[in-house]
Amino acid sequence: MLSLCKRYLVWWAVVLAVAFLIIQVSCDLYLPTMTASIIDSGIAKGNLSYIWTQGIKMLGVSFIGIIAAGGNIFFAATQSQKMGRKIRSAMYRKVLYFADQDLDQFGDASLITRSTNDVVQIQYVMISVLRMMFMAPIMLIGAIFLAYTKSPRLTIVFLVALLILAVIVVAIMRYAVPLFRKLQKQTDKINLTFREGLTGVRVIRAFNRDPYEQKRFNQNNLGYRSLGIKVFMLVSLLFPIMTFILDGTNIGIVWFGGKMISHSTLVVGNLVAFMTYSTQILMSFMMLAMIFVFIPRAAASASRIKDVLDVDNSILDPQKSAEQNFSNAELQFKDVNFRYSNDEPMALQNINFHAKAGQTVAIIGSTGSGKSSLINLIPRLYDVTSGEIDVDGTPIKKMTQSELHQHISITQQKAVLFTGTVRSNMKMGNENASDDDIWHALDLAEASEFVKEAGGLGAKVDQNGDNFSGGQKQRLAIARTIIKKASIYIFDDSFSALDFKTDAKLRDKLRHDSLIQKAVLVIVAQRVSTIANADMIIILDHGKIVGRGTNQELKDHNPYYQSILNSQLKKEGK
Template identity: 60%
Template structure:
């Protein structure tokens, strides 16, 4: 947590908070002394003028203390909020730079919790530290010194009350700290179950598993609730224990102080002043105990945040080039590429080699789990190869920065992803300065122009979160249009025609081949349908991660058993 504070706090503002807090504490410590004088020299002697004079001083000091407290709270609150803002921003930037491996290691639900709840814990503790953690020791030392100078004979009461308070603090902390750490993990669990329920709500309903998912969430919710009740019940014990010890201390002070007053060894004002300082001492211990209870929870949150910020990316990025030419000498080459997922015994791809030039179309086909998506995920470097090299425009992609590499690739994933906004804002993900004419042209190639033109607002038609107000086929076509609007060297379609009917599929592929700009690049298509790949310049047939065949449709139809099997499973004999 100290590392985060060093990096994200503005130390001039922290210094300002400390200075104003020091002023507030000095004002608080001086007021009981004036109260003693007011009672002994004013009230006891009936001196009205003295009472007004000292009362005026007390009002002035109280006002100064109030202003100082306001400035301290302002600096503490603004610094805590700004620190949270900076941490959240850096976590988001860091997560965007992660490869799939890092995201899988940490977990999506855990990353959400770390960005929200964990940062909130840090913010709360920063406010407490700039207020209570500095105020408590200053108040403790100052009030202890003032109590000792006011009447040292009464300080013997602290010999009983302070050890009792320390024992209570130790017991509470020892019980609460492990539970706070457990609480953070249970928040992760609730977030995970709730997120799965939201994203999979249609599947849950389709399989009539509403009750099962409800029980699953109720169990996670119950575990969190029971732990929360337990830990906060333990922490809340501090208040009655503190009240009991404080009242006992006051009784002891009044008992011994009354004897001293009765023997004319002490004045009444000093007793009142000492009782105030004693309360300050005990409240200082209580504030420190509360801080020490919540700091471990914040420390656990800080460790989780640091784990994200300091996690090394498995993909080492190269320096960003100032000169990127997306379509200069477009080429794609796999040079003896092998790949396996982390922890897997068997390779997903093995010794894969081929080369494509500008204007060509590559198709990848094979059974489920053959490695089709893995093959094309290596192009934008979502994973790094185990051996061999993937080259784009003649350069090993490991020597390119991800920014330069992604500038040369337009990618359409298997699952169409749209963002909340408008159709225009989604299209501008592909090209930020795209004109309406360019957007309509991309929509026309993607066979989406007809249904978009009928929407209220046209390009300004609203897109809900995940594009939920569109059908699967419409979402796919919009996602394809977003990729086509980009000037790229390689256009990759990962089974992104699957929701299209055969007629739309054929029209889209024909429009792709007819477009002059796209034909200057390379088109890579992963497909399940034979009809989608027949016109490709080169077809790679994958079978359990190995190349079972490579060639044109006519060549593979005649010579490749795996391709023939796929062909006969989809088409009738006369169609073949």
């Protein structure tokens, strides 16, 4: 947690918070001494002017203490909240540049927990540290010293109380800290279950799995509840125990102090001040105990956040970008091999092909053959295990990811739309696009008609585009891809939700568009009809190229393509 503090705290503000705190504590410690002086030198002697003089001084000291407390709270609160904002921003930036394998390392649900719940834990502890953790030792030491000056003999009473409290706090922390760590992991499980339930609610209802999912969520929820009850019961025991010890300490002080007063070894004012100091001592110790209970939970959260911030990205940009010539669109795979991790088999083996501007490359194959894996290598969402990929004549490893992505436009297998409007979603592809450019892209994607019916470019887009059908979302995603000026356009199974007529019209428009004709077009598809007009069709099977050529060439000579074609013709009843 210290490393996060060094990164994200403004130290001059922390110094000011501590300075205000020292002033506040000094005022709090001085007030009991002034009270004792009023009792012994004013009330006991009937000196009214002394009482007024000291009373006014006490008001002044109290006012200074209030101002100092306000300053401390202001800087403590602002610094803890700003630290939380900076950590969340840093995590969001980090995650945005993660490669897909880096995202897989943590999981979506865990990343959400780390950027919300874990950050809140750190914020809570930081404001507690700047308030209580600095206040408690200063007040504890100061109160012990001042109490000792009032009566060394009575000091033994609260020293015994402190010893008992220390034993109790250590015992509680020994059991509470591991439970806090388990509680954070249980939070991950609840978030994961809840997220899956939200995203898959339609599937759950369709298969009538509501009772099963409710039971699964309740199991995790009950696990969180039982852990929470255990840990917070342990922590809550501190308050009644400390209250009991505090009351017992005060009784002991009054008992022994009264005897000392009767023997004229202690004055009444000092007894009152001593009781106040003993309360401050025990309250300071209680604050320290609470801090040391919650710090391990925040430390666990800080460790989880640090794991994200300190992870080395698996895909790195070169220190110096290569000189590039993007005069002609081009895509080339040279002996490319790829596996997701060292303990997994090759997902792609010995992939070679070369496509130039104006050509359409189609990739087809059975489920799990490696089509999407191949596509994800082009924008470097994953890095090749061996071999080389060239874009416009330059190896992609010699380009920064930003430069590479400027020349690639892609529609992923799952159409993703963002909350906003049709216009705002289209401008993600090209922020400088005019409305005419957007309408042109929508027309190419066969989306202009339903967009007009929805209310035009200002039409609302709900979260995940849920107010549009699957085919409409795909066409909007395709339009967003088209509107970007790129050397390579990639459509990863982006026509699957379209009917045959819309599919054919869309592909025809793409084929005759002047901008697309200057680029390489890569299409991944399941239907043969979608790729029949491609200049090069690549057939994948278990990560290997088992066929390459035009539609007619493969129909005549390739058994894999013939089997795919025959199976689809049977499905269509031909």
